[in-house]
Amino acid sequence: MGMNKRALRALLRERRALIDPEAHGFERPQGRGRRARGLTQHQVDEITGRAMHSYNRLETGSMKSAPTVEYLAEVARLFGLNEQEWVSLCRFAGIGDPPGPLYQKSGLEVPGVWKQAIDCMSEMAYVTDASWNLLAHNKHWAALFPGGRIPQNTMRWMLLDPDARNTLIDWKTAWAPLVVPQLKAALAVRTTDETLRQLEKEVIADPDLLPLWEAGGAAIHPDGDERPLLHAIEGPGHVTMCAAEPMTAPGARLIVLLWHPGAKKQHVRVPMLRARDIT
Numbered sequence: 001m002g003m004n005k006r007a008l009r010a011l012l013r014e015r016r017a018l019i020d021p022e023a024h025g026f027e028r029p030q031g032r033g034r035r036a037r038g039l040t041q042h043q044v045d046e047i048t049g050r051a052m053h054s055y056n057r058l059e060t061g062s063m064k065s066a067p068t069v070e071y072l073a074e075v076a077r078l079f080g081l082n083e084q085e086w087v088s089l090c091r092f093a094g095i096g097d098p099p100g101p102l103y104q105k106s107g108l109e110v111p112g113v114w115k116q117a118i119d120c121m122s123e124m125a126y127v128t129d130a131s132w133n134l135l136a137h138n139k140h141w142a143a144l145f146p147g148g149r150i151p152q153n154t155m156r157w158m159l160l161d162p163d164a165r166n167t168l169i170d171w172k173t174a175w176a177p178l179v180v181p182q183l184k185a186a187l188a189v190r191t192t193d194e195t196l197r198q199l200e201k202e203v204i205a206d207p208d209l210l211p212l213w214e215a216g217g218a219a220i221h222p223d224g225d226e227r228p229l230l231h232a233i234e235g236p237g238h239v240t241m242c243a244a245e246p247m248t249a250p251g252a253r254l255i256v257l258l259w260h261p262g263a264k265k266q267h268v269r270v271p272m273l274r275a276r277d278i279t
Contacts, residue, residue: 003094005061011089012059015079016044048074066094076102083250100189107251110135114246114254123258124239128154130186130251131195141257146232153195155183159209160202169228169236172208178225180209181217190251222255237261
């Protein structure tokens with residue numbers, strides 16, 4: 001992936017100009033001389049502890065090789081970039097999408113309009129943060145649970161709640177082997193997330209889950225999966241799962257469950273959606 005020097009320069013210059021030098025112990029120039037807003041390139045080098053001209057080479061795109069993720073993250077945090085700008089910075093610098101969020105707190109909140117969005121849906125739907133804490137759900141999803149006992153953390157419920165092992169039909173084969181790797185994949189990105197670390201401890205302590213944890217697995221999300229389910233009202237059936245990520249909240253999840261009552265029937269999977277060729 002090549003570097004987009006023009007876009008990189010524009011993003012960095014714009015955000016550097018917004019940083020008050022006095023907030024970092026530097027004096028603003030007085031009288032004649034430099035009048036540009038924000039930090040100088042040399043001041044960025046001083047703050048980040050880099051050799052002189054390091055930042056200049058980044059901003060001008062004149063580095064001999066792609067910058068490291070660590071250096072980009074250091075600059076991004078100094079400039080107060082948000083998660084969308086962080087993704088753009090990494091892409092413009094030629095390293096592709098970042099391996100994880102810029103801030104550990106990212107993904108722990110989503111815009112409130114998501115509640116309105118899922119309330120408009122006629123299928124079961126809910127939103128969790130990056131730690132699988134429940135943020136919002138609609139009435140159709142609430143009806144899934146016996147006695148309306150809605151879980152506060154969907155990962156803990158799926159793996160560790162005894163009720164889930166009844167609701168999630170064929171839990172040992174159809175659910176747990178695909179859910180455990182999701183937790184492991186999230187921990188690889190969010191290494192200091194306290195909720196995920198606690199879930200890890202609980203999973204390792206569970207004799208049914210420990211072998212699955214040790215075995216690993218490549219599942220990261222359930223998008224497009226079909227799995228058996230026991231609905232508290234509708235009875236047995238299966239769901240087709242649609243998974244998406246709110247773009248302002250890396251790691252958060254929108255899950256939509258398309259309900260199919262009764263025994264699973266042989267059917268042709270819905271084909272992939274593709275744009276029509278108009279050439």
